[in-house]
Amino acid sequence: MASPTIKLNSGYDMPQVGFGLWKVDNAVCADTVYNAIKAGYRLFDGACDYGNEKECGEGVARAIKDGLVKREDLFIVSKLWQTFHDEDKVEPITRRQLADWQIDYFDLFLVHFPAALEYVDPSVRYPPGWFYDGKSEVRWSKTTLQQTWGAMERLVDKGLARSIGVSNYQAQSVYDALIYARIKPATLQIEHHPYLQQPDLVSLAQTEGIVVTAYSSFGPTGFMELDMPRAKSVAPLMDSPVIKAVADKHGRTPAQVLLRWATQRGIAVIPKTSRPEVMAQNLDNTSFDLDSEDLAKIADMDLNIRFNKPTNYFSANKLY
Numbered sequence: 001m002a003s004p005t006i007k008l009n010s011g012y013d014m015p016q017v018g019f020g021l022w023k024v025d026n027a028v029c030a031d032t033v034y035n036a037i038k039a040g041y042r043l044f045d046g047a048c049d050y051g052n053e054k055e056c057g058e059g060v061a062r063a064i065k066d067g068l069v070k071r072e073d074l075f076i077v078s079k080l081w082q083t084f085h086d087e088d089k090v091e092p093i094t095r096r097q098l099a100d101w102q103i104d105y106f107d108l109f110l111v112h113f114p115a116a117l118e119y120v121d122p123s124v125r126y127p128p129g130w131f132y133d134g135k136s137e138v139r140w141s142k143t144t145l146q147q148t149w150g151a152m153e154r155l156v157d158k159g160l161a162r163s164i165g166v167s168n169y170q171a172q173s174v175y176d177a178l179i180y181a182r183i184k185p186a187t188l189q190i191e192h193h194p195y196l197q198q199p200d201l202v203s204l205a206q207t208e209g210i211v212v213t214a215y216s217s218f219g220p221t222g223f224m225e226l227d228m229p230r231a232k233s234v235a236p237l238m239d240s241p242v243i244k245a246v247a248d249k250h251g252r253t254p255a256q257v258l259l260r261w262a263t264q265r266g267i268a269v270i271p272k273t274s275r276p277e278v279m280a281q282n283l284d285n286t287s288f289d290l291d292s293e294d295l296a297k298i299a300d301m302d303l304n305i306r307f308n309k310p311t312n313y314f315s316a317n318k319l320y
């Protein structure tokens with residue numbers, strides 16, 4: 001099973017179904033990436049902040065060495081962490097991330113969050129996380145998103161990234177980027193599931209030719225791993241009677257319905273799992289269609305509840 005691709009405004013084709021790498025333990029990460037390649041995944045969604053790019057690179061290198069894929073078959077995505085938003089910090093950290101992945105260009109490099117933090121030297125702590133002191137102190141940088149985007153554009157000029165995009169931007173930051181960008185963002189990666197549908201933001205991006213990638217397609221499930229009370233406060237989407245009924249109707253699993261709900265509307269997905277049989281199931285979500293009745297029922301499930309809020313990670317109350 002191979003994923004369909006979506007044409008980006010940069011001219012490159014991006015697999016619509018990819019594999020997410022957040023919270024993949026370092027100890028199993030290389031094997032997980034290798035197994036995902038074996039299962040047919042070609043897009044990998046990584047980030048400096050996930051702390052596992054070296055191991056991801058080991059998995060990729062092994063798959064290439066074993067003849068499973070060539071580099072050009074893969075679509076490798078990574079992200080710029082907030083402490084590297086200053087213009088002179090973008091290229092050096094991208095080069096380090098590329099070295100960790102053992103590759104010489106990213107297919108897509110994203111601004112992870114529209115918020116700049118003060119620089120933390122990688123020799124002090126890597127990945128740096130949210131806190132300047134590694135404990136509790138949040139120090140904002142005065143670098144603007146426009147300045148950071150200019151540095152992202154220079155990554156494309158230098159061949160270090162083929163396409164560039166943004167993540168966790170809301171409408172106003174997208175509009176602003178469209179005004180100052182020499183190279184338009186190719187993708188917008190956002191939290192998107194039936195409990196947080198953000199229809200206006202999705203429509204704005206798609207109207208502007210920016211491909212939307214949904215993260216955390218299973219809603220609270222990915223955040224339960226963090227023991228987040230907010231995630232436990234709602235019913236898991238895979239147990240929802242609505243999603244289960246739609247799944248039964250089509251002879252699919254609830255996970256496949258949740259992914260198809262996005263892919264059918266032109267949105268890319270990047271589910272994560274460490275189990276090979278589940279990898280195959282998630283990849284196979286584009287060979288059936290939901291009908292208008294299914295889509296209407298799922299549209300009614302919107303709670304506008306967001307799990308991935310930066311304040312979750314640095315509020316005094318920790319996760320909520």
Ligand code: NAD
Pocket residue numbers: 019020021022023045046112167168189190214215216217218219221222223225238253255256270271272273274278281282308
């Ligand atoms: P997810 O929505 O992919 O859910 C993962 C959880 O669902 C895991 O507990 C997994 O075991 C379970 N699961 C996966 N497939 C299943 C299936 N078929 N049946 C039953 N359970 C299944 O969670 P996520 O990791 O939050 O999001 C996916 C990816 O999105 C991340 O790995 C990361 O790459 C990306 N992401 C990006 C941002 C960002 O700020 N840009 C934030 C969060 C996630």
